[in-house]
Amino acid sequence: MVIIILGGGFAGLAAARKLAVLQGNHQVFLFDKNSYSTMLPSLPDAAGGRMPPQFLKEEIARLLPEGIEFKNENVCLVDLENRFIKTEKNQYCFDYLLFAAGSTSNFYGFNQSLERLYTLTTLTEAERIREDFAGYLYRAPHPHLVLSGAGYTALELAGNLSFAAQKSQKTLRITLAERAPDFLPFLSSSQKERIRRYIKRMKFDLKLNDFIEVFDGRNVRLHSGAEFEDVFFCWTAGTKFAIPQIIGKMDLLADGRIVVDECLRAPQYDGVFAAGDSAAMACGGGYLRKAVNFAIYSGARAGDNIVRSIRSKRLKPFRAVDLGWVIPLIDDSVGVVFGKIPVCGRLGLRMHYFMCGYRNFNWTNRRRFFQFSLTL
């Protein structure tokens, strides 16, 4: 049997560890366009220069167990009807396939001067922001950061770039344009109030019911008519499924995630599974949010279920355990742990960076994050 894992992030690596038990006539390949895995939750820190990029990454080849072959190739197409994948270099057939390729930026049809705006879904993008923002701060007479969206990525990035500007002793104006009438709708009213106070303290200009209508590579015009010149524009309005092209018919959510059954199979195709951000996993009438813990546990379950399927054993359902979430802001945080215990302030910040350490890919980086969490 040939088993292909698409993506060497949290889900793909967890699956690979389970699939390593296969021996004999089986070949397991893991494909990733990068040679390394990334601690994505710390991208805003890397973009703002608070975390050096090397703290966030580790070579995939060093993380894979014996028996799994790493292919450092970009997957452009998956043909489920004819059961092969295509990379920029080659074509590979599979018997089993696991989608674990994570997310990429969702532009929702926006296509103006994309090469001049900044996104934050990979370490390369974070490094590009860090380098270009430093140059922008240096040359722009009135630096103005504009972000599309007011979700957690936008708030975290705004905080980190504001921190970078302060360090350079520059005054930075920050505008967040959010299309919806409200921000972070899943927060409780007290958490929202806390974030509102943070936004006020940081002097962010939050524009609700508004969005970027025109971007010419330098200037933006909002739907409300406001115009800003010479801005640093970051697109943080949402994410979507990462593989560019799929041939086949599957149930997909609007953001491209594959709707899987409780054993993480794409029910339309035998031997095709999805985990992590690639999968829409049903939960309480909706779908699980995208998060590191769910990616790790669903990846492990999908890997184990592929082994079980090959050995003709009964597959096991994926039961998500929600350990909680924290939104780390520069000097504050909001979050919930173990289902319903609210956390905030420095405690939440410490928990976030401790988890970034705990879930990191090697001991050096774990130690670096643990130490950082103690400085907060």
Ligand SMILES: Cc1cc2nc3c(=O)[nH]c(=O)nc-3n(C[C@H](O)[C@H](O)[C@H](O)COP(=O)(O)OP(=O)(O)OC[C@H]3O[C@@H](n4cnc5c(N)ncnc54)[C@H](O)[C@@H]3O)c2cc1C
């Ligand atoms: C800025 C930001 C902040 C976040 N903060 C948090 C947080 O605080 N807490 C939390 O729990 N979650 C957070 N998340 C979400 C979390 O990082 C994801 O849910 C998690 O990384 C998903 O794991 P995954 O394995 O599915 O995908 P990923 O970790 O994204 O791994 C996917 C892998 O697939 C590879 N890949 C993608 N496309 C291709 C292709 N075409 N060909 C080959 N390889 C490909 C990528 O290079 C990558 O290595 C954050 C995400 C972002 C972007």
